[in-house]
Amino acid sequence: MYFSTKITPSIAPFSERVEQLRRLVREADYVLIGAGAGLTTAAGLDYAGEDFRREFSEWIARYRFTDLYTAGFYPFETEEERWAYWAKHIWFARYRTGALPLYKELLEVVREKDYFVLTTNVDAQFEMAGFAAERIFATQGDYAFFQPASGEPKELYNNREWVERVLPEIRDCRISSEMVPHTPDGEPVAAV
Numbered sequence: 001m002y003f004s005t006k007i008t009p010s011i012a013p014f015s016e017r018v019e020q021l022r023r024l025v026r027e028a029d030y031v032l033i034g035a036g037a038g039l040t041t042a043a044g045l046d047y048a049g050e051d052f053r054r055e056f057s058e059w060i061a062r063y064r065f066t067d068l069y070t071a072g073f074y075p076f077e078t079e080e081e082r083w084a085y086w087a088k089h090i091w092f093a094r095y096r097t098g099a100l101p102l103y104k105e106l107l108e109v110v111r112e113k114d115y116f117v118l119t120t121n122v123d124a125q126f127e128m129a130g131f132a133a134e135r136i137f138a139t140q141g142d143y144a145f146f147q148p149a150s151g152e153p154k155e156l157y158n159n160r161e162w163v164e165r166v167l168p169e170i171r172d173c174r175i176s177s178e179m180v181p182h183t184p185d186g187e188p189v190a191a192v
Contacts, residue, residue, distance in 0.1 A: 022109060031115040033106070037069075040121055043102035045093065055092055059085060062173055068093065084175040086191055087166040093123050094143035095160060103129035146181055146189035157183060159191075 025031055037047070046052060048067035056065060065071040068089060076082035103125045117126050117136040122143045126136050145156040159181065166179050181189045 025109055025113060028113065031110050031113045033110070033115060033117045033119075035117065035119040035121060035126075037121065039102070039119075040100070040123055040125055043100035043125065045097060045100065045123065047093075052092070056088065058173055059088070078174070079180045080174045080177055083180050084166070084170045084173055087163050087170065087175070090143045090159060090191065091163050091167055095163060099128035099130070100125055103131075107131055141191075143191065146183075146191060148183050149188040149190040155183075157189065 041047070047069050052068055053060065056068070056071070059065050059071065063071070063074055065074070071085065072089065074085070076085065107129050115131075115135060117131055119126060119136065119138050120140050122138065122140050124138070124142050124144060126138075127133050127142075144158055144160060146159050146162075147154075147156050162181055166175055169175055169179060183189055
């Protein structure tokens with residue numbers, strides 16, 4: 001069913017806009033949630049803020065990183081540098097915070113509805129907050145997984161244990177060659 005409604009302008013008080021959203025969700029038969037990086041930023045994970053500057057100070061000094069997003073494209077000279085950075089990046093964006101309150105609040109708004117989430121976020125905030133995994137399509141994947149860099153076989157490998165083992169071993173923005181991640185068969189991996 002398609003319907004049109006007059007939406008409160010963005011200049012209206014925030015509380016008024018939130019209440020209108022709650023009313024519209026109550027009246028809806030289905031809810032489609034589309035979310036990108038802005039939702040996680042609004043929830044408190046700032047890819048260029050104080051937390052980033054504190055946690056990545058060594059990388060900022062060495063590589064002149066300005067934010068977590070663009071740092072992900074840096075052409076590291078060695079696999080040891082690249083994977084030291086990615087261990088920290090994955091921890092920072094996926095494991096460090098757990099479910100953020102804004103995502104939990106959003107779930108409470110739609111919990112009793114037939115909802116579906118379409119997101120470009122790779123931080124799994126929806127799932128961590130309690131949204132049903134089968135109702136989430138994360139188009140760009142989830143930082144919690146590695147996959148074979150070749151794409152074959154089509155398997156995913158949870159990386160939390162690797163991240164937790166590597167973080168305390170990072171020295172001078174590097175890890176040892178032995179810590180560079182591989183599949184159980186010894187193939188190079190890529191972050192999903």
